[in-house]
Amino acid sequence: MSKVEIKAPMPGVFYRKPAPDSPPFKADGEDVALGDVVGLIEVMKSFHEITAAVSGKSVRFLLDDAEAIMAGQVIAELEG
Amino acid sequence: MAIGSLLIANRGEIAVRIIRAARSLGIRTVQAHSAADADSLAVRMADEAVLIGPPPAAKSYLDIDAVMKAARATGVDAVHPGYGFLAENADFAEAVASAGLIFIGPDASAIRLLGDKVAARKVAREAGVPTVPGSAGRVAGIEEARALVEEIGFPVMIKAAAGGGGRGIRIVRDFAEFEKQFPQAASEAQAAFGDGGLYIEKVIENARHIEVQILGDGENVIHCFERECSLQRRRQKVWEEAPAFGLSAAVRSALTESAVALAKSVRYKGAGTVEYLYDPGTQAFYFIEVNTRIQVEHPVTEMITGIDLVSEMIRIAGGEPLSIPQDAVRISGHAIECRINAEDPAQNFMPSPGQVSGLKVPEGAGLRFDTMLYEGYWVPPFYDSLLGKMIAHGADRHDAIARMEAALKALAIGGIKTTVPLHLAIAANPDVAAGAVHTKYLEGWLADAPLNAAASQTETA
Numbered sequence: 001m002s003k004v005e006i007k008a009p010m011p012g013v014f015y016r017k018p019a020p021d022s023p024p025f026k027a028d029g030e031d032v033a034l035g036d037v038v039g040l041i042e043v044m045k046s047f048h049e050i051t052a053a054v055s056g057k058s059v060r061f062l063l064d065d066a067e068a069i070m071a072g073q074v075i076a077e078l079e080g
Numbered sequence: 081m082a083i084g085s086l087l088i089a090n091r092g093e094i095a096v097r098i099i100r101a102a103r104s105l106g107i108r109t110v111q112a113h114s115a116a117d118a119d120s121l122a123v124r125m126a127d128e129a130v131l132i133g134p135p136p137a138a139k140s141y142l143d144i145d146a147v148m149k150a151a152r153a154t155g156v157d158a159v160h161p162g163y164g165f166l167a168e169n170a171d172f173a174e175a176v177a178s179a180g181l182i183f184i185g186p187d188a189s190a191i192r193l194l195g196d197k198v199a200a201r202k203v204a205r206e207a208g209v210p211t212v213p214g215s216a217g218r219v220a221g222i223e224e225a226r227a228l229v230e231e232i233g234f235p236v237m238i239k240a241a242a243g244g245g246g247r248g249i250r251i252v253r254d255f256a257e258f259e260k261q262f263p264q265a266a267s268e269a270q271a272a273f274g275d276g277g278l279y280i281e282k283v284i285e286n287a288r289h290i291e292v293q294i295l296g297d298g299e300n301v302i303h304c305f306e307r308e309c310s311l312q313r314r315r316q317k318v319w320e321e322a323p324a325f326g327l328s329a330a331v332r333s334a335l336t337e338s339a340v341a342l343a344k345s346v347r348y349k350g351a352g353t354v355e356y357l358y359d360p361g362t363q364a365f366y367f368i369e370v371n372t373r374i375q376v377e378h379p380v381t382e383m384i385t386g387i388d389l390v391s392e393m394i395r396i397a398g399g400e401p402l403s404i405p406q407d408a409v410r411i412s413g414h415a416i417e418c419r420i421n422a423e424d425p426a427q428n429f430m431p432s433p434g435q436v437s438g439l440k441v442p443e444g445a446g447l448r449f450d451t452m453l454y455e456g457y458w459v460p461p462f463y464d465s466l467l468g469k470m471i472a473h474g475a476d477r478h479d480a481i482a483r484m485e486a487a488l489k490a491l492a493i494g495g496i497k498t499t500v501p502l503h504l505a506i507a508a509n510p511d512v513a514a515g516a517v518h519t520k521y522l523e524g525w526l527a528d529a530p531l532n533a534a535a536s537q538t539e540t541a
Contacts, residue, residue, distance in 0.1 A: 010461070
C-alpha cells in the first residue's frame with residue numbers, strides 16, 4: 001500500500017464542508033474516487049471546489065475546517 | 081473632542097487612504113492587521129501597528145472583540161472602519177461608543193435604521209424620496225395584485241416574501257402571463273419557503289445606477305453631487321464616474337435634493353451615499369438604499385469637487401461642523417475610476433494572488449492611483465481582490481476617458497494578472513463613450529468574450 005496525496009491547487013482558506021452547518025464532503029476514513037469533491041478553497045472571496053486527482057482508501061485530512069492554506073500544501077492523504 | 085489618534089479597522093487601499101487623511105490632519109495612526117497583512121503598505125505607513133488575529137477575516141477584521149481589544153490597548157481616541165468588514169455593523173459602532181471612543185461614521189441607531197431595507201424605504205418615502213413602485217408589503221391575493229399592476233404597469237416582479245438573494249422572483253410582462261404566474265408563484269413560495277406570501281414590484285428596465293454623496297454634521301447636510309456606477313459585474317461596481325452623464329439640470333437638482341432631504345430627516349452625521357436606480361427613458365429615479373460609510377468610489381467625487389471626503393468625515397466625527405457650505409460645492413470637469421483587481425479577465429476573472437514583481441505607476445496632471453501595492457508585495461489570497469483604483473480627471477467626459485486610457489496603458493503591475501485589460505476594453509467601447517449603458521450592460525457584453533483576444537498582452541512589467 002502506498003500513500004497518495006491531495007494537494008491544494010491555489011492558496012486561500014480551506015473548507016471541509018459545503019456550508020457551516022453541513023456534514024463534511026468526506027469524513028476521515030472514507031474512500032475517495034477520482035473526481036470526488038473533497039473540499040472548497042476560498043480565494044479572494046470566491047469559492048473553488050477541490051476535486052481529487054487520485055483515488056484511494058481511508059482519507060486522512062491534515063487540515064481543519066476554515067484553515068489557511070498555501071498552494072501546493074497537502075490537504076489529505078489516502079491509501080493508494 | 082478633537083481626535084488625536086485613530087485606529088484603522090480595515091486593510092488594503094482604504095487603510096492607506098485613511099492614514100493619508102489622518103496624517104494631513106495631524107492625527108496619529110494605529111493600523112489593526114491580521115497575520116497575513118504584517119507586510120502591508122498600511123502597516124508600514126502607520127505610526128503603530130497591532131496584530132488582531134490570523135488571516136481569515138472572520139478571526140481578525142470581522143472580530144469585534146479583537147478589534148476593540150486593539151483599540152483599548154493602543155489608547156486611541158477614535159476608530160475608522162473604512163468600507164466592508166465592520167463598517168456598517170451597528171453592534172461594532174455601539175461597542176466603540178460604549179468603550180468611550182469615537183466611531184468615525186454615523187451612530188449605531190442610524191446604521192441600524194438605514195441598514196434595514198424595509199425601514200430605510202419607509203424613511204425615504206417619508207422624506208419624499210421616490211421608491212420603486214410596488215406593494216407596501218405582502219399582497220392579500222390575486223385581486224389586490226391585479227389592481228396594483230393596473231396602476232403601476234408592466235413589467236413587474238412577483239417576489240416571494242420569504243425569498244432572497246434573487247430566489248423566488250418571476251418577471252411578467254402582460255396580464256395573460258400574470259394570471260398564470262401569480263398562483264404558481266404563490267404555491268411555489270409555499271413549497272420552497274413554507275410561506276406563500278408575495279410582493280409586487282415594478283421592473284425598471286435598462287436602469288442605471290446613480291448615487292449621491294452626502295456629508296452631514298448632525299445639524300446640516302450637504303451633497304457633493306452624484307456618481308454614475310452602472311458598469312457592474314456580479315453586482316460589483318467595476319468602473320465609476322462623476323458626475324453622471326446625460327442628466328438635465330432639473331433631474332440633477334431633484335436627485336441631489338432628495339438625498340439631502342432623506343439625510344436631514346435622520347439628522348445624518350458623517351459621510352454617506354444614497355443609491356438610486358435611474359430610468360433614462362422617463363428620467364425618473366428611485367431610491368435603493370443608503371450606505372452609511374465611505375465608499376470605494378469616493379475619489380471621483382473628490383476629483384470633481386476638490387473636497388477631501390475622508391478628512392471631512394474624520395473632522396465631523398471629532399465634533400467639527402461641516403467646513404463647506406452647499407453653494408461652495410461645484411462640479412469641475414469629469415472623473416473616472418477603474419477598480420484594478422487581482423483577477424484574470426481572460427480566464428473568467430479567476431483570482432490571481434501572488435507576488436508583485438514590478439510596479440510602474442503613471443503620474444501626470446489629473447491622475448491618481450489609490451493602492452496598497454509596492455514592488456515585492458505578496459497579495460494575500462484571504463481578502464477581496466481590489467489592488468487599487470486608477471482615477472483620471474479631465475476637462476470633460478471625453479477627455480477623462482482619453483486620460484484614463486493613457487494611464488491604463490502606462491500602468492504596469494508585474495507577476496499577477498489584473499483587470500487592466502478589461503478597463504482598456506471598456507475605455508475603447510463605443511457604447512461606453514456614448515453613455516448607452518445600464519447595470520446589466522457589462523455582463524451582456526462580457527458574455528461575448530471580447531477579452532480573450534486581448535489576453536496575451538496582460539501585464540508583463
